Amino acid sequence: MAIMITDECINCGACEPECPNTAIYEGGMEWTWGGGTELTEVELEDGSVVEANEPQEPVSDEFYYIVSGKCTECMGFHEEPQCAAVCPVDCCVDDPDYRESEDELLAKKSWMHNE
Numbered sequence: 001m002a003i004m005i006t007d008e009c010i011n012c013g014a015c016e017p018e019c020p021n022t023a024i025y026e027g028g029m030e031w032t033w034g035g036g037t038e039l040t041e042v043e044l045e046d047g048s049v050v051e052a053n054e055p056q057e058p059v060s061d062e063f064y065y066i067v068s069g070k071c072t073e074c075m076g077f078h079e080e081p082q083c084a085a086v087c088p089v090d091c092c093v094d095d096p097d098y099r100e101s102e103d104e105l106l107a108k109k110s111w112m113h114n115e
């Protein structure tokens, strides 16, 4: 599953540079599929296609947030989720809405990094 940031976040920013997939963004900031990945365009579940460098609406305006579609729980890079490891208030937790197997997470990593 992906990791999510709860509303206990104190916006310290410690997690953002640790993410190997650039899946973490500051609240209110737009995000992109292409940031930190090799993606050039992405087909969404509804069949539409977006350019990877096209800015996307922030997931949260108040707190740092994780783009679930880019989070691999750090699989393929690290032993454990790095955001959770550095967060001083332990607010990076499992997201029950995004449950993925280890194989699925590794496939996501390969897809994003063109491996």
Ligand code: SF4
Residues within 6 Å of the ligand: 003, 018, 019, 020, 021, 022, 023, 024, 066, 070, 071, 072, 073, 074, 075, 081, 082, 083, 084
């Ligand atoms: S678990 Fe890893 S990949 Fe997912 S948001 Fe945290 S640092 Fe990024």
Ligand code: SF4
Residues within 6 Å of the ligand: 005, 008, 009, 010, 011, 012, 013, 014, 015, 016, 064, 083, 086, 087, 088, 089, 090, 091, 092
């Ligand atoms: S490290 Fe934790 S408290 Fe700091 S910005 Fe990230 S989620 Fe929020």
